[in-house]
Amino acid sequence: MRLCSLYHKIDTQSPVQALLGPVLHRAHDNLTKPTELLEDNPGKRILLLGNEAIARGVLEAGVRLVAVYPGTPSSEIGNNLTAIATRIPDFYFEFSTNEKVAMEVAGAAAVAGVRSMIACKGPGLNVAADPFLSLAYVGVRGGMVVVVADDPSMWSSQNENDSRYYALMANTPMLEPSDPVEAKSMLIEAFDISEKLELPVLYRTTTRVSHTRAPVELGPMRDRVSTVKFDKDPFRFVPIPSVAYKRHPWLLQQIEKARRISEETSLNYRIGEGELGIITSGVAFNYAIEAVSTLGLKAEILKLGMTHPLPERKISDFLQEHTKVVVVEELEPFLETQVRRVAQLNHIVVTILGKEQGYFPRTYEYTPRTVIEGLAKILNRNTPINWQQIDSKAEELSSLPSRPPLLCAGCPHRATYYAIRVATRGKAIYPSDIGCYTLSIAPPLETADILFDMGSSITTACGIARVTDQDVVATIGDSTFFASGLPGIVDAVYNRHPISVVVLDNRTTAMTGQQPHPGTGLTGMQEKVSPIDIVDVCKGLGVNYVRMVRPFDSMATLVSEIREMVVWVRENKQPAVLVSREPCALLAAIDRQQTGTPPHPYRVNSDLCNACKRCLHRLSCPAMYFDSETNKAVVDETLCNECGICAAVCPKGAINRED
Amino acid sequence: MRIVRNTVDVTNVALSGVGGQGVLTLAEVLAKAAMLDGHNVRVGEIHGMAQRGGHVLCTIRIGEHAKGPIIDPGTAHLVVGFEPIETLREIHLVAPNGCVIMSSHILLPVAVSMDQGTYPDHDAIMSATKRFTTNVIEFDAMELAEKAGSPNSLNMVMLGAIISTELVPVTKDSALQSLYDTVPEQFQQVNSAAFNLGFAQVGGMLRL
Numbered sequence: 001m002r003l004c005s006l007y008h009k010i011d012t013q014s015p016v017q018a019l020l021g022p023v024l025h026r027a028h029d030n031l032t033k034p035t036e037l038l039e040d041n042p043g044k045r046i047l048l049l050g051n052e053a054i055a056r057g058v059l060e061a062g063v064r065l066v067a068v069y070p071g072t073p074s075s076e077i078g079n080n081l082t083a084i085a086t087r088i089p090d091f092y093f094e095f096s097t098n099e100k101v102a103m104e105v106a107g108a109a110a111v112a113g114v115r116s117m118i119a120c121k122g123p124g125l126n127v128a129a130d131p132f133l134s135l136a137y138v139g140v141r142g143g144m145v146v147v148v149a150d151d152p153s154m155w156s157s158q159n160e161n162d163s164r165y166y167a168l169m170a171n172t173p174m175l176e177p178s179d180p181v182e183a184k185s186m187l188i189e190a191f192d193i194s195e196k197l198e199l200p201v202l203y204r205t206t207t208r209v210s211h212t213r214a215p216v217e218l219g220p221m222r223d224r225v226s227t228v229k230f231d232k233d234p235f236r237f238v239p240i241p242s243v244a245y246k247r248h249p250w251l252l253q254q255i256e257k258a259r260r261i262s263e264e265t266s267l268n269y270r271i272g273e274g275e276l277g278i279i280t281s282g283v284a285f286n287y288a289i290e291a292v293s294t295l296g297l298k299a300e301i302l303k304l305g306m307t308h309p310l311p312e313r314k315i316s317d318f319l320q321e322h323t324k325v326v327v328v329e330e331l332e333p334f335l336e337t338q339v340r341r342v343a344q345l346n347h348i349v350v351t352i353l354g355k356e357q358g359y360f361p362r363t364y365e366y367t368p369r370t371v372i373e374g375l376a377k378i379l380n381r382n383t384p385i386n387w388q389q390i391d392s393k394a395e396e397l398s399s400l401p402s403r404p405p406l407l408c409a410g411c412p413h414r415a416t417y418y419a420i421r422v423a424t425r426g427k428a429i430y431p432s433d434i435g436c437y438t439l440s441i442a443p444p445l446e447t448a449d450i451l452f453d454m455g456s457s458i459t460t461a462c463g464i465a466r467v468t469d470q471d472v473v474a475t476i477g478d479s480t481f482f483a484s485g486l487p488g489i490v491d492a493v494y495n496r497h498p499i500s501v502v503v504l505d506n507r508t509t510a511m512t513g514q515q516p517h518p519g520t521g522l523t524g525m526q527e528k529v530s531p532i533d534i535v536d537v538c539k540g541l542g543v544n545y546v547r548m549v550r551p552f553d554s555m556a557t558l559v560s561e562i563r564e565m566v567v568w569v570r571e572n573k574q575p576a577v578l579v580s581r582e583p584c585a586l587l588a589a590i591d592r593q594q595t596g597t598p599p600h601p602y603r604v605n606s607d608l609c610n611a612c613k614r615c616l617h618r619l620s621c622p623a624m625y626f627d628s629e630t631n632k633a634v635v636d637e638t639l640c641n642e643c644g645i646c647a648a649v650c651p652k653g654a655i656n657r658e659d
Numbered sequence: 660m661r662i663v664r665n666t667v668d669v670t671n672v673a674l675s676g677v678g679g680q681g682v683l684t685l686a687e688v689l690a691k692a693a694m695l696d697g698h699n700v701r702v703g704e705i706h707g708m709a710q711r712g713g714h715v716l717c718t719i720r721i722g723e724h725a726k727g728p729i730i731d732p733g734t735a736h737l738v739v740g741f742e743p744i745e746t747l748r749e750i751h752l753v754a755p756n757g758c759v760i761m762s763s764h765i766l767l768p769v770a771v772s773m774d775q776g777t778y779p780d781h782d783a784i785m786s787a788t789k790r791f792t793t794n795v796i797e798f799d800a801m802e803l804a805e806k807a808g809s810p811n812s813l814n815m816v817m818l819g820a821i822i823s824t825e826l827v828p829v830t831k832d833s834a835l836q837s838l839y840d841t842v843p844e845q846f847q848q849v850n851s852a853a854f855n856l857g858f859a860q861v862g863g864m865l866r867l
């Protein structure tokens with residue numbers, strides 16, 4: 001429970017040495033205790049998040065190895081598994097360096113002959129696409145499932161790409177659970193299908209499957225083998241051209257076998273009856289059911305759990321039996337296009353309605369309303385609720401002050417970004433990266449100018465530095481640095497790109513819930529190991545200017561460190577790295593709370609505060625506000641995380657720590 | 660199989676607040692309580708980027724035919740706002756005769772501190788709310804949480820208030836049981852005190 005106030009105190013004095021040691025990680029912040037997932041109590045029903053249900057499914061399917069790189073909305077799968085990994089016999093879990101690594105680690109384990117799984121977010125599968133496509137060619141011997149969690153509406157992602165097309169491109173079977181119950185039960189089937197076909201199975205969820213809680217019934221658990229023997233078969237598993245040449249026809253033959261499974265499986269079923277037909281998959285199935293009942297329609301739904309390869313006969317039968325078929329799916333017209341294809345191939349005269357005619361949107365997640373409105377339009381009916389009226393009333397509220405997500409109170413990134421702005425007078429170009437720190441896009445920090453994907457801060461900096469004469473200061477987090485910053489550093493060193501790189505080393509993967517990474521000294525199996533120090537890495541890669549700074553020690557030092565680095569880069573025409581190291585405010589707060597350190601917040605001395613609002617306008621710490629009655633700035637002591645940055649910013653010296 | 664008419668028997672509750680106020684925790688405690696009472700539930704929540712001190716919306720649907728997690732505009736039986744403008748932000752979800760529980764304690768958004776927006780006054784908030792429903796229960800939940808022993812027990816004040824409306828098919832006993840099952844022992848006393856204060860507050864207001 002949040003009672004363990006995340007907003008407690010930070011000890012800014014903790015020695016650097018301590019920071020290099022293992023940091024205690026709490027990789028989960030949810031209430032279902034991960035240990036509940038270990039319960040050997042088939043038949044018991046517990047409330048589980050979709051991702052927790054998948055983690056439980058790992059135990060019920062007897063998966064031997066799981067490798068993940070955290071990414072919302074997939075993160076809780078790994079968070080729960082790491083918490084229980086040491087208590088599962090013959091089980092290995094790792095937070096891999098990135099998704100490509102995870103795919104290769106898990107892929108090889110499945111080639112060797114055990115069940116394995118990877119989990120990542122949509123853009124993560126893009127990173128892992130290369131090995132995924134090869135894996136389909138060589139196939140696996142143990143079952144392998146690739147869980148990809150897409151994010152319609154981009155709640156926490158840089159795009160809402162529809163990963164289902166990977167199943168088409170790679171020629172792998174694909175399953176799409178629609179809720180937490182299916183998230184577990186279909187995972188077990190996915191492993192069976194994978195083993196039957198010797199192919200990895202794509203297992204695609206979306207935010208509203210992964211982040212919905214529902215009662216889920218526990219099933220029996222399955223044991224794992226301890227070790228297997230790797231039987232060599234290089235002319236299968238090394239796809240040199242002559243091997244790949246033979247594997248491609250094999251793959252197409254497997255996918256035909258998969259189609260037979262798709263025709264027979266109970267994952268593809270019909271529900272309801274009526275002239276109107278609806279074909280749907282994933283979370284949209286729930287909305288279709290709700291829409292049909294809300295509108296009181298007579299309709300039959302073909303619910304597809306296995307969406308590649310599609311059960312073409314089942315679909316063509318369904319099309320034959322209905323004169324009008326509506327396809328309801330989020331994002332791209334993936335099913336719709338194929339349903340049209342089936343109709344054409346089988347010369348079926350039927351009206352297929354969906355995104356192509358504009359009845360359903362291709363953007364953002366669906367709601368029951370989306371489906372009700374689409375069906376109402378198709379059937380020329382009114383919706384049961386007058387949403388236009390509600391919308392127009394809500395429109396009048398659009399002037400409410402916004403409350404976007406922010407860097408936490410006491411977040412060390414705020415200090416570093418403030419210093420970057422001061423040192424470069426806001427005039428440099430600021431390539432950003434993926435993590436909490438992307439939130440620095442907002443005023444007043446405004447230090448995010450370009451972002452493509454994980455690791456792109458360094459490489460986009462290279463491109464900009466080559467074609468402009470502006471200073472370029474890239475920022476990248478520690479976890480992202482390991483995940484895909486390294487090739488960018490190598491590129492910058494070798495090609496002598498004049499860029500300044502600030503590594504925001506907060507000792508964790510903060511955005512996705514505090515997972516460890518190679519810089520932290522803790523593994524997914526909760527083992528303490530030697531952390532890899534980013535300073536050493538950069539030196540080893542040949543960066544000639546590498547310095548480390550503690551952002552909370554002194555604002556003046558922080559600003560001058562950045563200024564010196566930028567000047568050095570200008571003069572030496574090569575990359576420089578400054579590591580700004582301070583634990584995430586949430587980690588620090590948990591740490592203080594565990595050691596029982598009493599709160600010691602900062603305060604504004606109202607006699608000294610002259611209401612210039614510099615602290616509010618330049619820092620925007622969420623723990624500070626302006627009291628219009630007293631006409632003074634105020635620190636909310638329950639929110640203050642004691643970083644002291646506001647004190648450094650106040651020109652009147654009005655902000656101090658209480659004794 | 661037949662598709663049954665499912666929209667009538669589902670109770671929809673929307674919780675709206677600010678990241679860090681314990682909105683997700685409340686949703687989980689309430690959902691588990693509903694399960695203790697033998698109901699089917701769905702909880703819809705958003706993690707990641709959406710949790711960094713920004714606006715948070717969490718939905719709970721209770722009833723045999725609850726399937727998806729999402730509540731459409733105009734269909735919430737109960738909208739629970741942890742803060743005045745966060746209540747307004749989701750007020751469009753409330754059903755025409757639905758009920759709103761709103762804590763009057765204000766958390767100024769950073770935008771207001773930066774002079775990039777003004778916080779509406781109390782009358783404006785109330786009249787905007789009442790354009791959607793006239794059933795509005797307003798009280799200072801923060802005051803009650805502090806009285807219970809910790810500002811962090813705000814969410815359990817809200818839980819007590821929710822149960823007290825009798826709009827949700829969850830008994831007081833189950834709600835408290837779920838609270839005990841979920842909250843670590845050292846915080847149980849504060850949280851159950853908070854629950855009882857919220858329960859009594861709304862009970863008193865409804866009897867008037």
Ligand code: SF4
Nearest residue numbers: 408411436510584585
């Ligand atoms: S890095 Fe840590 S302190 Fe900063 S915004 Fe993220 S979670 Fe908060």
Ligand code: SF4
Nearest residue numbers: 410621640641644646
């Ligand atoms: S109020 Fe000041 S000391 Fe406290 S967290 Fe915010 S910036 Fe840091």
